Amino acid sequence: MSTEDKQLYTVSIYTENNIxxxxxxxxxFQRRHINxxxxxxxxxxxxxxxKFTIVVNMDEVNIKKILGQIEKQVEVIKAYYxxxxxxxxxxxxxxxxxxxxxxxxPHIQNIxxxxxxxxxxVNKAFFILEKSGKKEEIVEMYNQLSKFGIMQYTRSGLxxxxxxxxxxxxxxxxxxx
Amino acid sequence: xxxxTIKSQGKTNKATERISGSEAVVRCLIAEGVDIxxxxxxxxxxxxxxxxxxxxxxxxxxxxxHEQGATHAAQxxxxxxxxxxxxxxxxGPGATNLITGIADAQIDSTPMVCITxxxxxxxxxxxxxxxxxxxxxxxxxxxxxxxITKAADIPKVMAKAFYIARSGRPGPVLVDITKDAQxxxxxxxxxxxxxxxxxxPLPTTDIIKVKEAANLINAAKKPLIVxxxxxxxxxxxxxxxxVLEKAGIPAAWTILGASAIPTSHPLNVGMVGMHGNxxxxxxxxxxxxxxxxxxxxxxRVTGSLSTYAKQAKVIHFEIDPAEIDKNVKSDVAVLGDxxxxxxxxxxxxxxxxxxxxxxxxxxxxxxxYDKVIKNDLYPTKEGLTMAEVLKEINSxxxxxxxxxxxxxxxxxxxxxxxxxxxxxxxxxxxxxxxxGFGLPAAIGAKxxxxxxxxxxxxxxxxxxxxxxxxxxxxxxxxxVKVVVLNxxxxxxxxxxxxxxxxxxxxxxxxxxxxxxxIAEGYYxxxxxxxKREELAEAVAEMMQSKEAYFLEVCVEKEDNVFPMIPTGxxxxxxRLE
Numbered sequence: 030m031s032t033e034d035k036q037l038y039t040v041s042i043y044t045e046n047n048i049x050x051x052x053x054x055x056x057x058f059q060r061r062h063i064n065x066x067x068x069x070x071x072x073x074x075x076x077x078x079x080k081f082t083i084v085v086n087m088d089e090v091n092i093k094k095i096l097g098q099i100e101k102q103v104e105v106i107k108a109y110y111x112x113x114x115x116x117x118x119x120x121x122x123x124x125x126x127x128x129x130x131x132x133x134x135p136h137i138q139n140i141x142x143x144x145x146x147x148x149x150x151v152n153k154a155f156f157i158l159e160k161s162g163k164k165e166e167i168v169e170m171y172n173q174l175s176k177f178g179i180m181q182y183t184r185s186g187l188x189x190x191x192x193x194x195x196x197x198x199x200x201x202x203x204x205x206x
Numbered sequence: 207x208x209x210x211t212i213k214s215q216g217k218t219n220k221a222t223e224r225i226s227g228s229e230a231v232v233r234c235l236i237a238e239g240v241d242i243x244x245x246x247x248x249x250x251x252x253x254x255x256x257x258x259x260x261x262x263x264x265x266x267x268x269x270x271x272h273e274q275g276a277t278h279a280a281q282x283x284x285x286x287x288x289x290x291x292x293x294x295x296x297x298g299p300g301a302t303n304l305i306t307g308i309a310d311a312q313i314d315s316t317p318m319v320c321i322t323x324x325x326x327x328x329x330x331x332x333x334x335x336x337x338x339x340x341x342x343x344x345x346x347x348x349x350x351x352x353x354i355t356k357a358a359d360i361p362k363v364m365a366k367a368f369y370i371a372r373s374g375r376p377g378p379v380l381v382d383i384t385k386d387a388q389x390x391x392x393x394x395x396x397x398x399x400x401x402x403x404x405x406x407p408l409p410t411t412d413i414i415k416v417k418e419a420a421n422l423i424n425a426a427k428k429p430l431i432v433x434x435x436x437x438x439x440x441x442x443x444x445x446x447x448x449v450l451e452k453a454g455i456p457a458a459w460t461i462l463g464a465s466a467i468p469t470s471h472p473l474n475v476g477m478v479g480m481h482g483n484x485x486x487x488x489x490x491x492x493x494x495x496x497x498x499x500x501x502x503x504x505x506r507v508t509g510s511l512s513t514y515a516k517q518a519k520v521i522h523f524e525i526d527p528a529e530i531d532k533n534v535k536s537d538v539a540v541l542g543d544x545x546x547x548x549x550x551x552x553x554x555x556x557x558x559x560x561x562x563x564x565x566x567x568x569x570x571x572x573x574x575y576d577k578v579i580k581n582d583l584y585p586t587k588e589g590l591t592m593a594e595v596l597k598e599i600n601s602x603x604x605x606x607x608x609x610x611x612x613x614x615x616x617x618x619x620x621x622x623x624x625x626x627x628x629x630x631x632x633x634x635x636x637x638x639x640x641x642g643f644g645l646p647a648a649i650g651a652k653x654x655x656x657x658x659x660x661x662x663x664x665x666x667x668x669x670x671x672x673x674x675x676x677x678x679x680x681x682x683x684x685x686v687k688v689v690v691l692n693x694x695x696x697x698x699x700x701x702x703x704x705x706x707x708x709x710x711x712x713x714x715x716x717x718x719x720x721x722x723x724i725a726e727g728y729y730x731x732x733x734x735x736x737k738r739e740e741l742a743e744a745v746a747e748m749m750q751s752k753e754a755y756f757l758e759v760c761v762e763k764e765d766n767v768f769p770m771i772p773t774g775x776x777x778x779x780x781r782l783e
Contacts, residue, residue, distance in 0.1 A: 044404070045403075045404050049341055049342075049345060049351065049352075052342060052345050053345050053346075056345060056346045060346065093531070094528075094531070094532055097527055097528030097529075097530070097532065098528050100527070100528070101526065101527075101528045103349065103350045103370055103402060103404065103405045104350075104404050104405075105404060106403075106404040201403065
């Protein structure tokens with residue numbers, strides 16, 4: 030597979046809430062040497078149904094094969110793949126910074142204002158900034174703040190909803206009949 | 207965890223019975239129609255064994271000599287009966303010893319349920335004695351697996367396990383049960399599982415796709431069918447026969463598909479793949495339509511994918527959607543059960559004979575016969591060939607025996623030369639290539655089909671990987687006929703060393719024991735043949751034996767199996783020498 034054809038895809042997997050399923054799904058990627066860029070699990074819009082959102086850098090031919098392997102797992106209800114244009118997504122970043130910098134470095138206040146970041150908490154020792162958006166925006170903010178020193182930094186996995194309708198409820202209905 | 211089955215227990219008014227988890231396990235097995243299981247006891251599974259003792263007479267436990275033997279015996283049982291094979295073991299090493307058989311069953315789509323004991327739930331994760339994370343270890347090689355820590359979960363998990371193992375594309379399921387769950391008492395009620403909401407084992411056959419397939423078949427001038435085990439698993443032997451006879455299509459098989467159509471059938475053109483027949487391999491790259499039925503385009507079948515059947519359109523009949531376009535891109539994919547799909551296909555097919563096309567297969571067969579087959583079956587040199595042993599077995603069994611093979615040269619020779627006149631007659635480890643599979647698998651096969659002649663054929667290498675199962679044969683009085691084709695080498699590896707590693711025979715020469723004495727040590731009648739003149743009589747003695755029989759045949763040490771597609775070469779570059 031040529032690298033030109035590769036792009037970021039999200040794989041959205043609707044599953045039963047099962048304790049071993051994460052292992053089963055990650056093994057499918059691991060066995061084929063596919064690096065998972067990010068992974069998020071959460072409840073879905075349907076009660077009792079979980080949702081995995083996995084981001085991978087792959088070409089379309091191979092992502093279709095991976096999807097087949099994922100859907101083959103007994104407790105997977107349905108899996109979809111989308112490129113980033115087909116979804117609305119968010120990533121969250123958390124930054125822990127020394128409180129004194131807020132007063133010593135006025136530029137930090139500008140960064141917070143211009144980036145629409147939110148101050149989650151402030152105490153004498155440190156304050157926490159939260160920024161949600163695209164990965165590039167969070168990376169940009171990291172680059173700006175790192176000049177002043179960041180005590181801790183972490184970035185969440187990507188979460189997404191699709192522009193098109195996801196017909197899981199009707200699918201589940203049809204399985205029951 | 208939540209177990210999703212359509213019927214939830216507890217809400218019904220059916221009477222329950224208060225029993226232990228371990229008794230429930232045995233009652234579940236009986237309810238699923240299991241009358242035989244293979245295993246090995248140990249600490250964490252002792253409560254279940256205690257119940258097996260009490261239920262003796264209703265369910266027969268076969269003590270193998272190693273847990274791996276238990277899985278292969280369960281596989282042999284499943285492959286010949288079409289039922290789910292069951293293996294049982296204790297925690298820790300008992301459980302890990304099952305893994306090879308589970309992986310084998312996964313890649314060869316064999317329905318199997320494995321039950322393992324586990325340390326008590328309060329000890330999980332504490333590195334307790336004989337604790338191992340068998341659910342974690344078995345995840346990549348099972349169709350489904352589950353750990354039970356509460357007795358009340360046993361009936362629904364067991365029901366789900368059997369349903370998943372046997373439905374759709376079959377496969378192995380592992381159920382791990384903690385010792386406290388085995389001791390715990392609960393209100394037992396068993397209901398079979400008929401549905402799991404996230405699992406759709408049988409895709410509906412799309413009649414539009416069936417018609418598209420029929421149109422391609424009717425328009426084809428040089429069609430070739432390659433069928434696999436899906437035909438046997440789907441019980442579609444008659445439907446396949448009807449299709450190829452009506453449309454006059456030459457049909458070849460993968461090793462797991464062998465025996466679905468009798469060897470002698472005029473449209474059966476032999477085996478495809480690395481050591482398959484010359485004609486179907488070469489003509490794969492000349493056909494204008496390749497019709498794959500219940501097969502998965504394994505690399506040992508296709509050789510180099512970039513040169514595989516590129517000139518042909520491809521139809522793929524397949525039950526598992528993940529196999530479609532996985533290795534070979536299809537023009538028409540017909541999802542569903544082979545029996546139903548072929549049944550629906552038949553009326554749309556035009557009657558054809560394709561005489562000129564058949565002649566090509568006959569011409570190429572003649573080339574293979576002159577260069578390979580003649581020398582294999584009627585050797586002029588002194589040493590015995592493996593093929594002449596098969597020829598003798600064919601003539602004395604009338605091609606009706608179930609041939610259970612191990613892995614290596616003898617396996618390829620058996621597949622090439624055995625006459626298969628009855629379906630489910632070629633029990634072998636195809637996908638995983640598990641040496642040591644043959645002998646225990648033959649025990650399971652014989653127990654599933656006591657009226658059939660079951661002949662285990664192994665090489666001297668693989669035979670010694672599970673040779674301890676002679677003890678099981680002896681204890682169970684299983685009338686398995688055991689043939690070892692002994693060339694004092696790991697023959698297939700030696701062949702590759704000769705062809706591709708300048709005859710550097712690294713660790714392939716075997717200094718072998720007295721095999722006859724070992725068999726006799728287990729009180730099994732045994733004989734050794736070294737000369738051609740003795741062969742027919744020795745095979746006759748073996749076939750006439752009512753009990754187990756061991757026959758060692760010393761064959762030519764450095765014979766090679768041909769034809770051969772070297773790794774990475776195209777099917778049409780198959781070598782005859």
